[in-house]
Amino acid sequence: MMKNLKDLKLHDISKLNSLDEKEFKKELDSSLKKLFTLRMKKELWELKQTHLIKTLRRYIARIKTIANIKWFNI
8 A cells, every 4th residue: 555655656857867768658657557546546435645646647747748858659
């Protein structure tokens, strides 16, 4: 169960900038799966830290923005 932001294992922007296209897709897929899991837990009233959803949504947006800047086809 995810309890903190640390449990989401998010990378900082400098780490994201150093990833190649394949790693970007892998990071995006895993983040989307985590977001889906958090949303399902929220609907089932199992998630107490609803702020994790907002944080993860913004992280996914960062990934997509950096990928768009680097011209990756994600």
